Amino acid sequence: MGAFGAVEHPVILFDGVCNLCNSSVQFIIRRDPLARFRFAALQSNYGKDKMQHFGLDNSQLNSILLLEKNRVFQKSTAALKIARHLSGAWPLLYGFIIIPPFIRNWAYDWVARNRYKWFGQQETCMIPTTELRSRFVE
Numbered sequence: 001m002g003a004f005g006a007v008e009h010p011v012i013l014f015d016g017v018c019n020l021c022n023s024s025v026q027f028i029i030r031r032d033p034l035a036r037f038r039f040a041a042l043q044s045n046y047g048k049d050k051m052q053h054f055g056l057d058n059s060q061l062n063s064i065l066l067l068e069k070n071r072v073f074q075k076s077t078a079a080l081k082i083a084r085h086l087s088g089a090w091p092l093l094y095g096f097i098i099i100p101p102f103i104r105n106w107a108y109d110w111v112a113r114n115r116y117k118w119f120g121q122q123e124t125c126m127i128p129t130t131e132l133r134s135r136f137v138e
Contacts, residue, residue, distance in 0.1 A: 010038070010067060010068040011039065012037050012039050012065070012067075013041070013042050013050060013064065013065040013066075014039065014041060014064050015041070015042055015043075015115075016041025016043050018119070019120045020111075020115045023119075024064070029132065029135065031086040031090060032087070038137050039135055039137070040136060046137050046138055050072075051065075054072045056072070062112040062113070062115075063075045063078070066082060075112075076096075079108070080097050080104075
């Protein structure tokens with residue numbers, strides 16, 4: 001952590017009670033061998049503070065957010081920017097960034113609207129293991 005709680009690493013904010021979102025975090029961790037990304041639930045104090053800082057509605061927990069270099073990226077743009085830094089062939093997905101966001105986000109929003117129905121949800125946010133705790137910000 002830097003001055004005043006700043007995080008030097010890009011931070012991924014995710015819906016902490018969503019099974020799809022939690023699985024996505026685990027997926028990213030396994031493909032981020034340089035430990036580039038840090039994580040926080042949107043429902044956490046950190047997540048709420050950052051959403052407020054960027055003028056986002058705290059009641060809208062239907063998007064993954066990527067905080068990087070004092071900028072916020074949402075929905076498909078965030079997902080593609082994350083994929084760009086993963087190991088394996090995942091960076092190839094970044095090529096989809098040329099598709100206009102309104103098209104990319106239509107598909108993203110459709111999955112987001114149905115994620116609880118299709119993948120379920122938990123009662124509480126994911127608690128990271130001791131080994132992963134350093135990758136989560138509070």
